[in-house]
Amino acid sequence: MGYQLELRHFNYFLAVAEELHFRRAAEKLFISQPGLSRQIKQMEEILEVKLFVRTKKKVSLTAAGEYLKSEIEFILNHLEVTKKQLRHIRDGNFGEVRIGFLGSAMQEVIPNLLIELKERFPGIQTNLEELSNNAQVNAILKDKLDMGFVRVARVPQGLNLQPVYTDTFSVVLPELYPLLTREFTDVGQLAAENFILFAQDYSPLYFDTVMSICEDAGFTPKVSHKSVHAQTIFKLVENNLGIAIIPTSLQYGFQMKVKFIELKNNPQRAVLSVCWKEDNRNPALRHCINLLLNQSL
Amino acid sequence: MGYQLELRHFNYFLAVAEELHFRRAAEKLFISQPGLSRQIKQMEEILEVKLFVRTKKKVSLTAAGEYLKSEIEFILNHLEVTKKQLRHIRDGNFGEVRIGFLGSAMQEVIPNLLIELKERFPGIQTNLEELSNNAQVNAILKDKLDMGFVRVARVPQGLNLQPVYTDTFSVVLPELYPLLTREFTDVGQLAAENFILFAQDYSPLYFDTVMSICEDAGFTPKVSHKSVHAQTIFKLVENNLGIAIIPTSLQYGFQMKVKFIELKNNPQRAVLSVCWKEDNRNPALRHCINLLLNQSL
DNA sequence: ACACCTAATAACTATGGGTTATCAATTGGA
DNA sequence: TCCAATTGATAACCCATAGTTATTAGGTGT
Numbered sequence: 001m002g003y004q005l006e007l008r009h010f011n012y013f014l015a016v017a018e019e020l021h022f023r024r025a026a027e028k029l030f031i032s033q034p035g036l037s038r039q040i041k042q043m044e045e046i047l048e049v050k051l052f053v054r055t056k057k058k059v060s061l062t063a064a065g066e067y068l069k070s071e072i073e074f075i076l077n078h079l080e081v082t083k084k085q086l087r088h089i090r091d092g093n094f095g096e097v098r099i100g101f102l103g104s105a106m107q108e109v110i111p112n113l114l115i116e117l118k119e120r121f122p123g124i125q126t127n128l129e130e131l132s133n134n135a136q137v138n139a140i141l142k143d144k145l146d147m148g149f150v151r152v153a154r155v156p157q158g159l160n161l162q163p164v165y166t167d168t169f170s171v172v173l174p175e176l177y178p179l180l181t182r183e184f185t186d187v188g189q190l191a192a193e194n195f196i197l198f199a200q201d202y203s204p205l206y207f208d209t210v211m212s213i214c215e216d217a218g219f220t221p222k223v224s225h226k227s228v229h230a231q232t233i234f235k236l237v238e239n240n241l242g243i244a245i246i247p248t249s250l251q252y253g254f255q256m257k258v259k260f261i262e263l264k265n266n267p268q269r270a271v272l273s274v275c276w277k278e279d280n281r282n283p284a285l286r287h288c289i290n291l292l293l294n295q296s297l
Numbered sequence: 298m299g300y301q302l303e304l305r306h307f308n309y310f311l312a313v314a315e316e317l318h319f320r321r322a323a324e325k326l327f328i329s330q331p332g333l334s335r336q337i338k339q340m341e342e343i344l345e346v347k348l349f350v351r352t353k354k355k356v357s358l359t360a361a362g363e364y365l366k367s368e369i370e371f372i373l374n375h376l377e378v379t380k381k382q383l384r385h386i387r388d389g390n391f392g393e394v395r396i397g398f399l400g401s402a403m404q405e406v407i408p409n410l411l412i413e414l415k416e417r418f419p420g421i422q423t424n425l426e427e428l429s430n431n432a433q434v435n436a437i438l439k440d441k442l443d444m445g446f447v448r449v450a451r452v453p454q455g456l457n458l459q460p461v462y463t464d465t466f467s468v469v470l471p472e473l474y475p476l477l478t479r480e481f482t483d484v485g486q487l488a489a490e491n492f493i494l495f496a497q498d499y500s501p502l503y504f505d506t507v508m509s510i511c512e513d514a515g516f517t518p519k520v521s522h523k524s525v526h527a528q529t530i531f532k533l534v535e536n537n538l539g540i541a542i543i544p545t546s547l548q549y550g551f552q553m554k555v556k557f558i559e560l561k562n563n564p565q566r567a568v569l570s571v572c573w574k575e576d577n578r579n580p581a582l583r584h585c586i587n588l589l590l591n592q593s594l
Numbered sequence: 595a596c597a598c599c600t601a602a603t604a605a606c607t608a609t610g611g612g613t614t615a616t617c618a619a620t621t622g623g624a
Numbered sequence: 625t626c627c628a629a630t631t632g633a634t635a636a637c638c639c640a641t642a643g644t645t646a647t648t649a650g651g652t653g654t
Binding site: 004005006007008047048049050053062063064067068071074075078079082083085086087089090281 | 379386
């Protein structure tokens with residue numbers, strides 16, 4: 001009766017919610033199955049809510065259980081982050097910022113941010129992870145990342161989005177492609193070529209924007225290859241397997257037999273934005289965001 | 298050693314952090330002072346961080362303790378909110394109902410349901426999808442839909458079916474068709490016309506019912522066109538490509554050069570039923586069904 | 595009818611949270 | 625300077641309960 005919810009319950013609950021099987025979950029937790037059953041039952045009594053439906057032979061989550069699962073994941077994750085921050089504070093550091101990014105952000109924006117950070121807040125640790133747009137947004141929602149560098153038009157409720165870097169697009173051609181930069185007038189000249197693009201589900205906004213560039217030139221591109229790495233795209237172009245359209249700043253840092261023609265006159269721009277959760281309580285994040293938004297003016 | 302952080306620690310910690318006095322904090326928690334001291338000490342060992350500075354005669358928070366206090370307040374508060382939400386979900390006030398429907402249900406039944414739902418259970422989200430009878434029944438069997446608005450005579454084992462709206466049929470004629478409403482006696486007058494009907498596999502019951510209306514009038518209709526959209530049917534009638542027989546309530550909401558003659562005296566009725574899976578446990582669904590069956594009496 | 599799963603129940607064990615009693619250290623008056 | 629008062633920490637004990645083993649009851653598939 002006078003029982004109290006404890007973190008132990010959370011871990012037990014998660015194990016069962018993941019395995020949907022009491023014995024296996026108990027094994028994973030290194031406790032016995034009856035003990036686990038009893039704790040889950042107790043948890044349901046404390047919360048006064050059925051969390052699992054047990055038919056002999058199958059266990060499944062109720063709607064409430066489903067909800068609780070995501071909340072507990074959030075809380076336990078938050079707790080882990082807090083523990084880490086505590087150590088940082090004890091050691092006199094200011095904390096850690098976990099940053100997600102698209103490969104293309106590594107050219108300019110991230111190096112600048114890291115240099116500035118190191119100078120102004122030497123105590124802030126950074127933790128970098130290359131992820132797709134979608135993976136970043138999801139990770140930020142779940143507080144697995146503090147901020148992400150993405151190319152998206154909009155983000156779900158609760159997230160902030162601020163442009164930090166705007167870029168023209170460039171056409172990527174094999175070095176020996178028979179078209180000189182000065183002969184180039186518009187993308188329509190390339191309508192017959194095969195196009196190599198970043199995968200649509202890696203960056204829908206990029207994909208749509210490239211499509212609109214082609215549409216403006218009056219054709220629909222034949223897309224022969226898709227990739228998620230600039231390196232791969234350049235390699236394919238180098239080997240005459242097609243041509244590409246990419247954000248201009250991506251051209252730097254590679255050693256390839258390709259040439260670039262910047263689409264200066266096209267109105268489309270590749271916008272890199274920083275994304276973070278409105279109610280993120282990581283104090284180090286604030287410093288990062290401020291740095292980014294001020295320096296980019 | 299192998300100790301584990303628990304929510305109990307959080308409450309104890311908060312009490313001490315607020316009182317800055319072990320004995321008073323212990324009183325507030327209805328436990329003894331030594332017990333509290335030991336738990337706090339244990340907590341510091343688990344986290345490997347000093348949280349309080351105890352000089353005899355004064356207790357104060359360390360920087361880490363200060364930070365932890367705000368984080369714990371956040372977590373405990375979040376937990377309270379979550380508990381409250383759980384109850385709501387259990388009671389069916391939250392969650393989502395996935396509803397399938399025939400176009401003809403959009404005239405009356407669905408708008409009414411949505412209005413009522415919004416009023417009585419504002420937390421329930423709905424997800425609407427227009428599908429054929431068959432597609433709905435299959436989706437419900439596979440738990441892809443919670444409920445569907447269908448026109449069928451029977452449903453497979455395990456599904457429930459309840460009429461929610463009963464309707465006469467109406468003949469649809471081109472606006473300038475040479476037959477005035479008051480001259481109309483029965484469908485037999487139209488035996489020579491081409492008929493435009495909803496596709497048989499879209500709604501077998503509808504199809505059979507229309508056939509029986511014609512049979513009763515002593516003829517078998519020539520069916521020239523079939524469609525799944527009322528809009529299309531009206532358009533075809535408007536252009537003198539045939540006449541139609543439809544559930545009466547479908548006539549509302551369109552702007553077409555057609556006229557309707559209600560078959561008041563025919564015994565056939567177009568019955569719209571709601572269909573759902575017997576063992577569907579979505580609590581929000583129960584509310585929907587109850588609402589529907591009570592209001593439709 | 596059978597073996598073989600499942601989760602729940604029952605009865606027991608023992609960890610560790612909470613207890614009381616006490617100590618050591620600090621403070622403040624007389 | 626000494627004593628009373630008050631602080632949090634220690635020590636030793638107790639018992640509530642998390643976790644144990646053994647078993648049962650209910651399903652499923654052959």
